[in-house]
Amino acid sequence: MPITLRKLSHALGAEVCDADVSKPMSEQRFGEIYRAFLDHNILLFRNQDITREQHIEFSRRFGELDRHDALPRDRHPDHPEILLVTNEPKPGGQPADTKYTGRQWHSDMSFTLVPSLGSLLRCVSIPDVGGDTMFTNMYLAYESLSDGMKKLIAELHGIHFSGTRKIVDLSKEREEEQKRITPPVAQPVVRVHPETGRKALYIGEKVKRFDGMTEDESRPLIAFLCRHATRPEFIYRHQWRKNDIVAWDNRCTMHMALGDFDETQRRHMERTTVLGTPSGYVVA
Template identity: 30%
Template sequence: MLTVTPLKPEFGARIEGADLRRPLSAEEFTVMDATINRYGFIVIPGQDIDDDQQMEFAARFGPVDQTRATVDVQKQRLKYSAMNDISNLDEKGQILAADDRRRFFSLGNRLWHSDSSFKATPAKYSLLHARSIPPSGGETEFADTRGAWEALSAEMQAQLRDLVCDHSLIYSRAQLGFSEWTEAERRQFEPVPQRLVRRHAESGRIALFLSSHIGRIHGMPTPEAMMLIRDLLEHSTQPCFVHAHRWAVGDVVMWDNRTSLHRGRAYDDRRYKRDMRRVTLLDVAPTLEQEAA
């Protein structure tokens, strides 16, 4: 029997009583699916699972994104190429050197973002499992973009409803001064268009589709566009919309990228190992092919 405990009135929930070492029952799946659709993200503590079990659990909720978006992808330490290594470890399991290109690139995870918004078909869910964590820091913060939309004035909602933004990893990393891209990476990370405002099919609620990956708004001068995005990010990440998750080993956190933002927080990545593994699920189609809000 699963127990669901909300973390905020309409955002985030903790689910206890699950054992992800075995396949979900139909009843367990129904509870988890309904809970994430209502609350945007779920925390499932105490899961001693391996890569196979994490992949099997993720695939129960939809098709797994088989492509990873990172640099130096040939240096892979995980079993599955579709599993994202959200860690500070090299291919030998050692802490990355201070000047390692992969370390600089991964600092972008500390910007507010939605996973894979820079892909033509963006992410639906992400599932992150904690294998080892530092003694302090390294929390993940989540922001409720449905609640943020609903708190906007009707005038602002009307202004935003039909806007289309270009997303790219190049845009987000540029905010950190990361500019050393190979030609293959530049081609891989060419900007893609996404709606700024989306309707969440399962709940019927509307959400802002924000991300640090946004670099342009169609039909708007870039400085004006980026000021608008900054204003919306500040609005959406006010404390009333945010929950900070403090990790414990074995936690699985699953979030809906269509209705939330997230970011990692700082920790001493030069001293302590942090082994986190993420599986990402594909949405049904590019946002421009989905029903408009």
């Protein structure tokens, strides 16, 4: 039986109805899911009460998984393929390293030389209200720019920093460590999706400046592009339920975790990250 899809918003996203990602899946069935992933950019699978091993196994169908060497503090100690996004305090009571992960518009691993193809985030625990994630369609963001703006940004490279967060929660020690592991990387502001051939805007709040320009010179254009890319008509806002898995294509979307919940309640998510194709260059 072919898969059944339900659109999640006008701009992007579809739910794959009646899927059980823990079951063996034929090449043909996964092919349909992957086609839907390319067409809708985000896929939702509800009610997936699965183990970490099953999460990893299903994610591997999308491609080789990142072992998160660029984010060693954030990965699961026994499963390097799993990145924790949790507000659960450490055993000693200190805040979790990933308490504020994703609280800015970004595309995963843009600050590395192998930005991610896609990510699969599994909701393990969610507060009573809120803890939503927003996604935006970067094809539409690019296509809706004027010809003049497309020409202006065609050759630009944005410099992505791993540690730029809206909420300053990084300790000095962690900031220095992160800089050593992931020095800033310049990425093209317009990327061609390797599978669909469509152009997408590749920007976000981890970009501090354009290569060859100062921060002051870059700031207004970065701000415009981020504001434009996150206009309501390009967005889907996901309200999580326990055992949801959301898979997104990092090559043509951005996302942001919202802090719209009671921080005393547990929000625990686990992510696998599918490696993409090499892109960008390190900036001294």
